[in-house]
Amino acid sequence: MPRNVYYAADMDSGAEAGEVVWVTVPSRPPKERSMLVVGRDHTDVLGLLISPEQEHAHDDRWFEIGPGDWEASGSPCWVRLDKTLVVPEADVHRRGTTVPQRRFERVANTLRERFQWS
Numbered sequence: 001m002p003r004n005v006y007y008a009a010d011m012d013s014g015a016e017a018g019e020v021v022w023v024t025v026p027s028r029p030p031k032e033r034s035m036l037v038v039g040r041d042h043t044d045v046l047g048l049l050i051s052p053e054q055e056h057a058h059d060d061r062w063f064e065i066g067p068g069d070w071e072a073s074g075s076p077c078w079v080r081l082d083k084t085l086v087v088p089e090a091d092v093h094r095r096g097t098t099v100p101q102r103r104f105e106r107v108a109n110t111l112r113e114r115f116q117w118s
Helices: 054-058 102-117
Strands: 020-023 031-041 046-053 064-066 077-088 093-099
Touching: 020 046, 031 077, 031 102, 054 064, 054 077, 064 102, 077 102
Parallel strands: none
Antiparallel strands: 020 031, 020 093, 031 046, 046 077, 064 077
C-alpha cells in the first residue's frame, strides 16, 4: 500500500520516520530485531526490518543502509523494502538511534520509485 514517507526523527516524542527501534518478532525463541521507522498510522509504527545478513546484497527486495548503531558488530545492513511492518507503539523499544537523513532519503526515494509512495 503506497504511503507518505518523510524524515521526521525526533527523539523527544513517539517513534518517527528516520529512527531505528527494536521489536520482538515471532520466532522460536522470540528475538528482538531492529527496524527503520518509515511512518506512523495513529498509534502504530510503520517500519522496515533491518538485517546484517550479507546474502541480502544481491537481493533487490533489500536496500543497503550501511553500518550504524542498529548493528553492534558494525557490519553493513540492509532494509527489506517489500514488507512494511505495522507495530503498536507500545511494543517498540527506543534506544536513541537514527539513520542519517541522507541515507533515509535514499530509502524513501526507492520506496517512491518502486512502490509509488509519496
